[in-house]
Amino acid sequence: MSRTTPPRVSVIIPAYNAMPEVTHCVRSAMEQTLDPDDVEIIAIDDGSTDGTGAELDRLARTCSRLRVVHQPNSKGAGGPRNTGLELAAGDYVFFLDSDDHLGPDALRRMVAMADANGTDVVLGKMVSVGGRAVPTAVFSHNQPRTDVFSSHAYRTLGCWKLFRRSLIERLGLRFPPYRNCEDKPFTAAAYLNADGISVVADYDCYYSRNRQNGNNLTLTAADLVHRMDGTRLCFETVARYLEPGPLRDRIMRRHVEWELCGPLRALLPRESEQQARERYYPQFRQWALDHATDGVFQLLAPQDRLIVHLLRADRFDDLMAVARHARRDAARGHVVDKGRVYWAHPFFRDPAKAVPDACFDATDRIAVHHELTEAAWTAEGEVLRLSGHARIDGLGPLQPGSRLTLRPSGFRHPDVHVPVTLDAAPPRPGTDTREQDRTDGAGSGTNRYTVDVDLRTAASGAPLGAGTWDLRLDLRAQGVSRTVRVRQPKADADDPAPTPPVREPATGSRPEPATARLRSTPDGHLALEIRRTGTAAEPACRVTGIAWDASAPGTLVVRGHLTGEAAHHPVALRAQEDSGRVREAPLSYGPDGRGFTARLPLARLRPGRWALTLRPNAGGTPIPVPHTDRLGGTRWFRASRLGRPSYAKPLPRPPEGVLTLRVAPIRLTTALRRRLARSGDRHRDRL
Structure with a gap:
């Protein structure tokens, strides 16, 4: 029977000579707790020669939701992932590598997190199998809604995440044909354009491991020749989507550290003198000049600052000396001088090298x-x-x-x-x-x-x-x-x-x-x-009315009157998001000087949960706006988001009784699905 509604998730599995791990990988997608009708699996055999294609066909005969595509080898994971994207029909897409596998409840939890918070990207907790390195900082706790500036999400640019497919198609995202670093520009572009990011940290979602035969692309294509194109595209992606300034510097820092300085130290000394000087050094230097701004420079560790300085100053021989002895010199101690701590590198205050002290300043990084x-x-x-x-x-x-x-x-x-x-x-x-x-x-x-x-x-x-x-x-x-x-x-x-x-x-x-x-x-x-606690002190004011403005969609009106001393009169209606972001709307007082009104346009709030308080002057204690069951939800259109509708509604059981609004975009596919469900219910009732 043909499908009448799209699946919730399309799981895309690129596979090349992936035996025997591919069996466990595919089965982990087949055995998810999410409703089977909500999961489609697209496995792409990328010209395997070890029986991977035959094993995928065998698995497909046991599961109608598994579709297998056979294609010539593309020499990288990007090609088969792109093939999967062309076929995907789900609301979300999840990229699963053939040597890894999912926890049984992973997709259900990630989809629920995205649905509840209206987010475009969801990171599921990663687990190391057999010692393969996985990110940990971002998974310290659940994060219903965050972004790359408020979390450690940007530290993990692998594509093993849940992406909203409409975001991918809106941006026209596809993987470049590189053997290494092909997923970093893809994930970076999604992050920087996402309407929110969620993190599922209380469940082991994704198990990452190295293959038994050792042919992971991250191992077999680790040389500079396989990294340079992907690195260039990483820098270009950030420059494309972020304006110059502190926010761009914070994101660009990651690429300067991990894609420029790290490979230069570890891999450039392995190249021949001619290759290092003529082929790779000019590109590294250009990246440092174009993207390692003074703002980025200040954020770097001393080891990376020294490299960036030598690149900027066009000192190839000194740079190679630093790279060759990087491991030995990293263990050197520190010098304390006038309240500052400096890395005791051989170049520090060497008159012949004339490197500024700022390159060695480690004060803010001492553990x-x-x-x-x-x-x-x-x-x-x-x-x-x-x-x-x-x-x-x-x-x-x-x-x-x-x-x-x-x-x-x-x-x-x-x-x-x-x-x-x-x-x-x-x-x-x-x-x-x-x-x-x-x-x-x-x-x-x-x-x-x-x-x-x-x-x-x-x-x-x-x-x-x-x-x-x-x-x-x-x-x-x-x-x-x-x-x-x-x-x-x-x-x-x-x-x-x-x-x-x-x-x-x-x-x-x-x-x-x-x-x-x-x-x-x-x-x-x-x-x-x-x-x-108690009633020893009467609050400075009381809220007497909370309602949506009928003439201005998406605007909340709060009214009240003063009861306490003038020194504690409220001066603003404050909305504070879970992450700490604050928006305020001024209070206007009536002729008697005691009644007040505040109007808060919600279109200015980014999606998230916003708790409402009244801020007194003179730094007094905020006065909670009480929760009310009489306030329903509201909708409006956000001109800044191409006319997409958004909504706000009170949380039914807010923390400590403070009126807390959930603000989020309306997902058209979700709204249509609910409308169809209600229409079906009414039709059954008439029958």
Whole structure:
């Protein structure tokens, strides 16, 4: 029976001499928990000679959803992937390499994540099989909706992801005919044009491994001759889709590090002197001149800055010397001078080389090690005591002046600084001093620190205000200052993580009762959360009405009146996204000076979840806009997105009762599918 509705996902599998792994690969796609009718599998035999084509045909006889295409060898994975794209009919496309396989629930989870958040690209957690390197930073926690500037997504440019097919077709994306780096420009273009990126990190979605026969393209086509075209296209893709400036610099940094400096160090010395000088060096130098801007240069590690400087200065012989000895020189120590830390490379302050100190400055990259070992309430719950161990690599004992910084998250307030008490760290239980020196680094100067945060006086003698405060350690040694966020320790059965209970409401020490607790952020850092409780202080205002503006589609109108002191009058309606992005709309007051109205155009908000509060003046505590069941959804057209319709609707159970809106584009295929389903239901009801 022919299909009447398109599948949700088209799984595209390029295969060349992929026995025996291809069997497990295809079966993992066939056995997904997603409804079988929602998955089509397109396997392309790219001229295999080891029986891969026959095995794919055998599997196809057992599964009507598997389509096999046989074609002459194209000498790369891009050709067969392009063949699959021409045949794909799914709402989404997933590229699965023939030596890898999927977790059983992978596609269902990724499709659900894309549907729920309206995102165009979904990354599923990758797992290493047999030691093959996989990205890890981006998979530290689930991310329903993010982008390449707010996450580590751009660190992984392999195409093993779920892509919305309409994005691919709108951009006309296809894979170039290269043996290596062919997927990086494809994924980069999708990232930079995506209407949101999602990350599924709580399930092992994609298992990546090297083949038994060792003929992975990443291994057999690793030389410079196979990399140069793909690298050039990476740089051109970023330059095409991003305007010059800080955002482009942040993305371009990845390619300067991984596609320029890394291969130059590792591969250029393998080439003959003539090939290196005449064929590859001119191209590397041109990339450095065109794309390694001063903004990119500042973001690089010293090893990469030195390479970029020598390329810019056209110093081929010095560059080759640096590349040949890169591994040895990377292990050299550091020099501390006037509060800065420099890489002790042989070129550092060598008059004959005349390389600027900025090329060796490693101050912001010196590793900071810290471990929280105790967190408890003291002084009847008014003082939070944090204790642990900390050190800065290679700089000896910490110095007085080290402190804990409390930084406000999502509201305006100056940073709050609390001094820490330092002691030399005692030997760990069961470990003698020599062993601790060996593991911490000889002369590392590991200190035990203790800091007491008095909630009654921490803010320059005043109580610490309500809100969420991020915790940062500002550590100092040899005049060098390094700041690091305090992390939640990993718990285990023998040593549970030290998280104290919620502090009970204060009695008499604050203008109103409040609770305080330490909580862990999604990325594992600690924050101090203070909430007002009870009715000791009347809010500065009350919201009296929330509605959509009938004359201006996509505009929310919030009305209210003042009840408190003038010093805390709200001045703006604030919308804050999960990632921290903020938009504000000013309040206008009526003739009596107490009634106010705010109008928030949602077309200015990017897709995501936005919590609404009223921001007082004088840096007061934000006032939540209460959730209401009377507010339905609304729709409007976004002129900036080619007239695509968007919608907003309140979350049914928002966090802490704060009105939270989900803003997202309306997917035309999803809307049509729902309309057809409703039409079918009505037809059945009439029958």
